[in-house]
Amino acid sequence: MAKKNEKINWEYAPAPESTGHINLKEQYNLFIDGKWVKPNSGKYFDSINPANKEKLASVAHANEKDVDKAVKAARKAYDTVWSKMAPSERAKYIYRIARLMQERAREFAVIESLDAGKVIRESRDVDVPLACNHFFYYAGWADKLEYAFPNRKVSSLGVAGQIIPWNFPLLMAAWKIAPALATGNTVVLKPAETTSLTALKLAEIIEESGLPAGVVNIVTGFGDTGAAIVNHNDVDKIAFTGSTAVGKIIQKAIAGTHKKATLELGGKSANIILDDAPLDQAVEGIVNGIFFNQGHVCCAGSRLFVQESVADQVIEKLKHRMNSLIVGDPMDKNTDVGAINSKEQLDVINSYLKIGQAEGATMYQADCSLPKSGYYCRPTLFTDVAQSSRIVQEEIFGPVLTIQTFRTVDEVIQKANNTPYGLAAGVWTDKGSRIFNLTTKLRAGVVWANTYNKFDPTSPFGGYKESGFGREGGLHGLEAYVKLN
Amino acid sequence: MAKKKGSATFSIPDFTQSPRIDKVGVEERVSRFQKRSIKKEAKMQGLRMALNMIDLTTLEGKDTPGKVKQMCFKAAHLHDVHPGLPTVAAVCVYPSMVATAKKEVEGTGIKVASVSTAFPSGQAPLEVKLMDTKFAVDAGADEIDMVISRGKFLSGEYNFVFDEIAAIKEACGNARLKVILETGELVTLDNVRRASDIAMYAGADFIKTSTGKIQPAATMQVTYTMLEAIRDFKLKTGIQVGMKPAGGISNSKLALHNLVMVNEVLGGEWLTNEWFRFGASSLANDVLMQIMKTETGVYQSSDYFSID
Numbered sequence: 001m002a003k004k005n006e007k008i009n010w011e012y013a014p015a016p017e018s019t020g021h022i023n024l025k026e027q028y029n030l031f032i033d034g035k036w037v038k039p040n041s042g043k044y045f046d047s048i049n050p051a052n053k054e055k056l057a058s059v060a061h062a063n064e065k066d067v068d069k070a071v072k073a074a075r076k077a078y079d080t081v082w083s084k085m086a087p088s089e090r091a092k093y094i095y096r097i098a099r100l101m102q103e104r105a106r107e108f109a110v111i112e113s114l115d116a117g118k119v120i121r122e123s124r125d126v127d128v129p130l131a132c133n134h135f136f137y138y139a140g141w142a143d144k145l146e147y148a149f150p151n152r153k154v155s156s157l158g159v160a161g162q163i164i165p166w167n168f169p170l171l172m173a174a175w176k177i178a179p180a181l182a183t184g185n186t187v188v189l190k191p192a193e194t195t196s197l198t199a200l201k202l203a204e205i206i207e208e209s210g211l212p213a214g215v216v217n218i219v220t221g222f223g224d225t226g227a228a229i230v231n232h233n234d235v236d237k238i239a240f241t242g243s244t245a246v247g248k249i250i251q252k253a254i255a256g257t258h259k260k261a262t263l264e265l266g267g268k269s270a271n272i273i274l275d276d277a278p279l280d281q282a283v284e285g286i287v288n289g290i291f292f293n294q295g296h297v298c299c300a301g302s303r304l305f306v307q308e309s310v311a312d313q314v315i316e317k318l319k320h321r322m323n324s325l326i327v328g329d330p331m332d333k334n335t336d337v338g339a340i341n342s343k344e345q346l347d348v349i350n351s352y353l354k355i356g357q358a359e360g361a362t363m364y365q366a367d368c369s370l371p372k373s374g375y376y377c378r379p380t381l382f383t384d385v386a387q388s389s390r391i392v393q394e395e396i397f398g399p400v401l402t403i404q405t406f407r408t409v410d411e412v413i414q415k416a417n418n419t420p421y422g423l424a425a426g427v428w429t430d431k432g433s434r435i436f437n438l439t440t441k442l443r444a445g446v447v448w449a450n451t452y453n454k455f456d457p458t459s460p461f462g463g464y465k466e467s468g469f470g471r472e473g474g475l476h477g478l479e480a481y482v483k484l485n
Numbered sequence: 486m487a488k489k490k491g492s493a494t495f496s497i498p499d500f501t502q503s504p505r506i507d508k509v510g511v512e513e514r515v516s517r518f519q520k521r522s523i524k525k526e527a528k529m530q531g532l533r534m535a536l537n538m539i540d541l542t543t544l545e546g547k548d549t550p551g552k553v554k555q556m557c558f559k560a561a562h563l564h565d566v567h568p569g570l571p572t573v574a575a576v577c578v579y580p581s582m583v584a585t586a587k588k589e590v591e592g593t594g595i596k597v598a599s600v601s602t603a604f605p606s607g608q609a610p611l612e613v614k615l616m617d618t619k620f621a622v623d624a625g626a627d628e629i630d631m632v633i634s635r636g637k638f639l640s641g642e643y644n645f646v647f648d649e650i651a652a653i654k655e656a657c658g659n660a661r662l663k664v665i666l667e668t669g670e671l672v673t674l675d676n677v678r679r680a681s682d683i684a685m686y687a688g689a690d691f692i693k694t695s696t697g698k699i700q701p702a703a704t705m706q707v708t709y710t711m712l713e714a715i716r717d718f719k720l721k722t723g724i725q726v727g728m729k730p731a732g733g734i735s736n737s738k739l740a741l742h743n744l745v746m747v748n749e750v751l752g753g754e755w756l757t758n759e760w761f762r763f764g765a766s767s768l769a770n771d772v773l774m775q776i777m778k779t780e781t782g783v784y785q786s787s788d789y790f791s792i793d
Contacts, residue, residue, distance in 0.1 A: 010531065013526050125520075277505075450510065
């Protein structure tokens with residue numbers, strides 16, 4: 001018989017996902033007009049694995065001339081093939097891309113984790129399946145657009161310039177490309193400079209699918225590459241997901257032009273725990289809200305509001321749960337929180353940790369060891385903060401949560417809306433009437449009730465105020481890529 | 486109302502206000518435990534722990550001393566081909582079999598648990614339940630597995646359920662009391678949580694999911710809900726209560742998932758058979774098969790594992 005107060009230490013042995021099956025080239029060129037072409041500049045940059053700082057591949061840096069070439073190819077493909085093709089035929093291509101992605105799901109998941117630092121469990125169970133589902137979903141709409149917009153004449157826009165962020169590299173590519181193709185547009189897409197690889201693997205699949213040359217072009221590079229897309233005269237629409245600062249630059253740049261735009265920008269979303277909520281599940285929702293994808297989520301529930309009568313209990317449970325999170329190697333199947341995407345982002349997060357402490361907030365970090373090499377940050381929470389704290393006002397984009405308490409529902413609605421952002425919110429309560437009261441008054445594009453960070457291709461996503469405009473996903477996502485008469 | 490247990494004093498809460506449980510959230514949390522990948526040394530350690538936590542059980546109308554004796558021998562000699570294996574934690578039998586079992590396991594360190602209180606239905610007057618319990622304790626039972634009155638619970642008579650458990654606890658003397666909630670009849674997780682709270686505040690040393698006679702039995706959702714209740718109770722009162730999922734945990738994978746759940750919700754303090762048990766009849770052989778597979782690299786036929 002065991003002794004009465006024995007404590008067993010049961011540590012899970014490493015369970016690394018194998019990387020032997022993936023196929024990564026040493027160097028990637030640009031995918032323009034159905035061909036892999038060298039960049040005009042001759043320059044390449046390294047894509048590194050943020051979990052160990054090792055180089056994965058080098059990637060072409062596209063300049064203005066390359067972008068011009070890509071836009072011309074997209075225009076030609078639009079004029080000669082894609083806009084003329086029967087919608088049901090377009091659908092077949094999109095389905096084919098979805099199926100090919102699904103067949104290579106494992107390879108996509110592994111490369112995504114290597115390149116972005118996100119944990120394999122998430123890229124395997126969330127990113128890649130959702131990306132495939134976006135293609136499947138929008139393939140279904142391609143020949144049904146007149147039903148999506150009854151009594152309107154629907155036509156495509158032309159060439160869409162799309163710029164995506166580094167937090168969900170493949171998923172964001174799918175969010176952008178799938179609806180654009182379904183509505184008959186052609187695409188020039190630029191992935192983020194730290195996470196180009198899955199977009200390039202997607203280009204390989206697109207090549208394999210036999211999609212007509214020039215319908216999708218992938219140009220890799222930095223901000224200057226993105227600027228070249230935004231400023232190109234022959235681009236009809238800009239779709240951007242990224243920071244609010246860059247979103248503002250884009251909006252200025254396209255002001256007065258014919259270009260349509262959708263911007264999906266930053267957020268500082270409120271996650272609200274009412275006193276009658278199922279607390280253990282709410283704690284899980286808080287964890288999913290802020291520590292999912294290391295907090296690199298535009299809709300992360302980074303501002304936690306807890307009703308005062310249950311605050312101590314929630315914080316105690318939350319700390320306990322934080323200490324059971326496994327932080328470390330993203331490739332290990334048991335890891336819950338992986339690597340920060342880049343050194344730059346880790347510096348940003350660390351600067352906010354300093355700001356928070358300097359502001360007098362109380363910092364608590366999960367009691368875990370971090371790998372020696374690579375970019376990591378402990379799951380962190382701040383208490384003793386107020387609406388006027390910088391860490392409450394500004395988007396940190398990392399695993400950092402601020403906790404405020406409130407007394408009444410009206411108070412929390414006011415505080416939740418008291419932000420320049422308005423991307424998402426979460427409400428936790430046992431009462432349906434309280435859910436409806438809050439969801440109608442919270443000014444956020446998405447409001448989750450008794451859950452958080454749930455995504456589905458059928459559901460529109462987008463923001464209020466400085467979180468951007470336009471919706472992606474669902475039927476609403478089609479509207480951003482069509483002209484209606 | 487204040488209650489004393491050992492040195493701890495605590496007040497009895499209003500059980501109608503037990504925490505609410507969100508089923509969808511529980512399912513999501515449980516799926517995270519199921520995704521843990523337990524390999525190599527961790528797997529071996531987990532399998533050995535699982536073996537050592539089993540309450541090897543026979544609860545049938547057709548039980549005889551002969552059957553019980555054979556099961557007790559198995560309990561102490563799980564797989565002698567492989568030396569150094571732990572024994573199970575206890576054997577679990579009807580009160581009429583306690584004396585036989587007690588004699589058989591003498592000197593092995595294996596405990597004898599007896600179901601009681603008109604198991605499995607619990608549809609008997611308190612006097613009968615008390616006698617049932619005393620009979621088992623007098624026959625040498627180290628542990629008593631009682632059932633709660635689910636009918637009373639479902640008609641909202643929480644005080645009745647509470648008082649009954651407290652009375653049985655008293656009748657147990659030094660025997661440890663496991664309180665079976667029969668979660669398959671309570672249906673909702675809100676009910677499971679409330680019944681767990683009632684049982685612990687009334688003096689349970691262990692809370693247990695099921696009799697094994699009703700489906701569904703020990704689902705991970707139910708066990709998870711009870712583990713959270715145990716954690717809250719420890720935080721509030723400082724008293725540690727054990728957990729016993731019973732019924733339906735028939736293979737190693739499920740057992741390991743359960744242990745992962747205990748490890749991450751309650752921590753290593755609960756990872757001994759003092760505080761965690763599996764009520765199972767067929768789990769042991771599957772765990773043994775996995776242990777042999779891990780060591781030899783091949784699965785052996787079930788004919789190599791005894792079936793007492």
